Amino acid sequence: MKIAGFEFAEGSRFQAGANTDANLVGRHIEMLREKFKGELTPQDILDDARHDNSPLHSFFEWNDGAAAEQYRLQQARGLIRAVVAVYTREDEGKPAVRTKAYVHINEPSAPHYREASHAMSQAKTRKLVLQRAWRELQAWRQRYKDLKEFSELFDVIDECERHLPKSSH
Structure with a gap:
């Protein structure tokens, strides 16, 4: 081609x-x-x-000072994304749950990170997190759409979309 x-x-x-x-x-x-x-x-x-x-x-x-600051900010973002919270369960014998500690909230006026469970407990930030996750899933799907090995997974994604509220994606 x-x-x-x-x-x-x-x-x-x-x-x-x-x-x-x-x-x-x-x-x-x-x-x-x-x-x-x-x-x-x-x-x-x-x-x-x-x-x-x-x-x-x-x-x-090309300004070395500005480039260094941008690089450090990128490192800070990576550090935030790398932190995983380990939650213990109330039920005895159940294994601890590991999950991303912070999620990015892309509010136009003030993008920031929030503790994941808090963000997911608030309607506004939950919607933003779910919308971002959906966009990322769709981007992944677009990137690998020609790989027939994932066709069954794409069917599952389509099924999930039918069950999501319209405002979530």
Whole structure:
């Protein structure tokens, strides 16, 4: 098959409207992939983007202080996502339950993290968490839609969707 064009993935920070040309970026990355005989690494992208005339240059923060701060924020997000809470059960003999301790609440005015069980106990934040989970599931499905090995799983997802309240997805 031949690539007909390029787009930015839905939900990516590079979506349309950010003065970016996904086709230009995709063609350039494809050129780099071919240059490196089919094997492309993030280092290849970064090395190319260092040049002011690269179409990839504007996608990177070149101020070292600002880039360091962005990297540290990304590390902080990763740390928050990595923490798992272990809940003991009231019923004797039942094993402890491990679950993600914090969930991201993407409120437009103030995105933040909340303790998972608290977020799920509040109608507004529960809806936001479920909507995000549904979008992530749909994105995963879109990414792997051509793998017939998952067709039965896709049927289960379709069945689940029929049982979800319309506002949850």
